[in-house]
Amino acid sequence: MDKPHFIRPCTYIWLALMLLTVTTYSIGEAGLGGLTVMLIVIGTAAIKVQLMANYFMGLRRTRWLWRGIVLGWLLLVTGLITIAYLSTIK
Amino acid sequence: MAIWFFIFAELLAFGIFFVAYAFARAHNVVLFNESQQHLNITSGAINTLVLITSSYFMVRAVAAIKQNLSRECARWIAAAIGFGGIFLVIKLFEFHAKFADGITLSTNTFYMFYLSLTIFHFMHVILGMVILMAVMLKARSGGYSAENHTGVETGASYWHMVDLLWIILFPLVYVIH
Numbered sequence: 001m002d003k004p005h006f007i008r009p010c011t012y013i014w015l016a017l018m019l020l021t022v023t024t025y026s027i028g029e030a031g032l033g034g035l036t037v038m039l040i041v042i043g044t045a046a047i048k049v050q051l052m053a054n055y056f057m058g059l060r061r062t063r064w065l066w067r068g069i070v071l072g073w074l075l076l077v078t079g080l081i082t083i084a085y086l087s088t089i090k
Numbered sequence: 091m092a093i094w095f096f097i098f099a100e101l102l103a104f105g106i107f108f109v110a111y112a113f114a115r116a117h118n119v120v121l122f123n124e125s126q127q128h129l130n131i132t133s134g135a136i137n138t139l140v141l142i143t144s145s146y147f148m149v150r151a152v153a154a155i156k157q158n159l160s161r162e163c164a165r166w167i168a169a170a171i172g173f174g175g176i177f178l179v180i181k182l183f184e185f186h187a188k189f190a191d192g193i194t195l196s197t198n199t200f201y202m203f204y205l206s207l208t209i210f211h212f213m214h215v216i217l218g219m220v221i222l223m224a225v226m227l228k229a230r231s232g233g234y235s236a237e238n239h240t241g242v243e244t245g246a247s248y249w250h251m252v253d254l255l256w257i258i259l260f261p262l263v264y265v266i267h
Contacts, residue, residue, distance in 0.1 A: 084115065
């Protein structure tokens with residue numbers, strides 16, 4: 001039997017997730033901070049969550065309702081985190 | 091279907107925790123930034139790589155059972171559990187270092203959040219490993235097939251959720267300042 005078609009894209013997604021993690025780690029190790037860095041780091045995390053939800057969890061093959069709930073949760077949480085961060089900038 | 095309600099409830103609980111951390115930080119920026127510098131960002135990053143790889147192994151487990159390869163499916167799940175174990179060991183070293191420094195939940199607000207969030211997540215990793223263990227044993231005994239593998243997909247979904255939460259937790263607590 002042929003291998004399921006989703007293995008190859010998921011392997012690429014795994015590689016992308018590893019690279020994005022190394023990027024976040026490099027930023028953290030360099031001690032970088034500030035609004036731009038924060039937006040890059042939280043944006044990277046949001047992209048990673050979407051990749052994982054859509055490809056690993058297979059949400060892109062399910063009804064829009066499930067994708068919408070996860071996307072809504074992600075936007076709400078990362079949005080509120082960003083608002084909290086912005087409130088600290090004078 | 092039921093697993094999705096469970097997953098959404100978990101996302102909601104952690105989401106509230108993440109937002110509470112962010113707003114608590116907004117009221118104690120100096121304290122949070124200073125305390126965060128004492129975290130081991132390398133172990134946090136390695137654990138992220140470990141969980142992502144473990145999740146990928148579960149993708150392969152689902153792919154294997156869709157081909158009716160029960161033994162291969164069980165092996166991928168065993169690998170995912172093994173990486174879950176690596177995550178726990180690294181986290182235990184991290185906790186040990188903090189406790190050895192006399193840090194507890196009551197040290198300050200940052201450590202209250204750091205310990206609560208990471209221990210709460212740690213418990214979810216253990217629960218996920220128990221679920222995967224049960225799925226692996228059933229897969230090994232031929233309990234799943236290409237036509238009937240909901241259990242494998244359910245276990246995988248829970249495991250991906252545990253990983254997904256860590257993907258937010260790591261930058262939020264270890265990196266952003």
